[in-house]
Amino acid sequence: MKSYKPSGKAPASGLVRLGLSTVLGNVLVGGLLHLLGRLIYVILLFPLLMGATAGGLAFAATYGGKIRNPMLTIAAGLLGGLCIYGTTHGADYLQFRSESGARVDELLEERVGESGFGGYLKFSAQQGVSIGKIGRDGINLGETGTWVYWLIELAIVELVAGAIAYGAASQVFCEKCDEWYDSATPVGGVSPDKGNTFLEALKGQNFSQAAQSVGPVLSNTNSSLKISHCFCPSCGKNGEVLFSVAKDQTDKKGKNIWSRTVKEGLLTPQEYQQFQAAIPPRGNGSDQS
Ligand SMILES: [Zn+2]
Numbered sequence: 001m002k003s004y005k006p007s008g009k010a011p012a013s014g015l016v017r018l019g020l021s022t023v024l025g026n027v028l029v030g031g032l033l034h035l036l037g038r039l040i041y042v043i044l045l046f047p048l049l050m051g052a053t054a055g056g057l058a059f060a061a062t063y064g065g066k067i068r069n070p071m072l073t074i075a076a077g078l079l080g081g082l083c084i085y086g087t088t089h090g091a092d093y094l095q096f097r098s099e100s101g102a103r104v105d106e107l108l109e110e111r112v113g114e115s116g117f118g119g120y121l122k123f124s125a126q127q128g129v130s131i132g133k134i135g136r137d138g139i140n141l142g143e144t145g146t147w148v149y150w151l152i153e154l155a156i157v158e159l160v161a162g163a164i165a166y167g168a169a170s171q172v173f174c175e176k177c178d179e180w181y182d183s184a185t186p187v188g189g190v191s192p193d194k195g196n197t198f199l200e201a202l203k204g205q206n207f208s209q210a211a212q213s214v215g216p217v218l219s220n221t222n223s224s225l226k227i228s229h230c231f232c233p234s235c236g237k238n239g240e241v242l243f244s245v246a247k248d249q250t251d252k253k254g255k256n257i258w259s260r261t262v263k264e265g266l267l268t269p270q271e272y273q274q275f276q277a278a279i280p281p282r283g284n285g286s287d288q289s
Contacts, residue, residue, distance in 0.1 A: 001202065001265035006068040014065025018058070018072065022080045025057045030087025034095075037088065043131060046123060047156035054080030054157065055164025062168040063180065066277070070169030077165025081157040092254070093120045125150075172242050172266075175234035181242055183229045188279065189217040190225040195247075198225065202263060207271050207289050210214060211278035222250045229272075236275075240266040 011016075030050070037046060067073060081287035097104050097120075108119035112126065125146040132138020141149050172181040190198045194213035201210035218224040226246045232239045245263040265276065 018061040019067040026083035030084040034091035051160025054161035058165040059168035073169040077161040081161035152186040177234040184228040188214040192223040207275040208278035
């Protein structure tokens with residue numbers, strides 16, 4: 001099973017789309033969030049929204065613009081995060097300017113020794129951000145606390161944006177048909193006792209042997225494996241198949257809490273055929289849909 005390597009290609013139209021949505025999209029949404037934030041600013045929620053916007057825009061432009069260069073997508077997500085976070089502060093600054101009258105730069109220079117946006121940020125930090133419940137006086141974080149608070153906000157924005165962009169960058173693309181693979185569908189499951197045998201067989205490229213361990217998808221079983229596949233919509237089973245194995249983790253009540261990809265790669269049509277043909281036929285109790 002070979003791992004998928006993106007071609008790194010990015011059509012010019014896709015680049016334009018990625019660039020425009022990274023800058024304009026984030027500035028626009030950042031402006032709207034600034035307006036919303038004047039009415040109510042919810043700590044944590046706003047940075048999460050900003051990160052989701054920056055990451056979501058990078059995702060949409062990558063997908064729609066057929067960009068197969070993960071570094072570009074991730075860079076766009078991170079840059080978008082800076083754009084949207086910078087815009088909310090920039091819009092605060094513009095508002096401050098318009099409310100402070102003509103001597104604003106002089107006043108900033110007097111108070112913090114610097115005019116313009118930088119002076120405004122220093123001045124705001126000096127005033128300190130207040131955190132508290134609606135309708136009550138909040139706790140002022142003080143100057144250092146405010147800088148730290150802004151850094152934490154920016155870190156949240158960048159983490160969320162980067163994570164979503166990373167998800168977009170790991171999609172599989174068929175270069176022959178010039179289209180993205182479909183989303184993954186389940187193939188079957190492997191019970192915890194057969195997990196190691198299955199993974200060993202996969203490692204040894206013995207796909208028909210691996211298939212022997214495959215049964216129905218087991219839900220809510222700790223350490224069971226879930227297998228899924230996805231295809232190019234045009235090539236179907238005549239093209240390379242993306243094959244993924246994920247491990248489920250459940251809590252004490254047997255509820256599925258998370259699943260982690262343990263193995264993923266491309267199978268040739270022949271390898272996939274060998275695997276499919278050797279899956280034991282299923283009797284009763286199958287919950288395969
Ligand atoms: Zn194809």
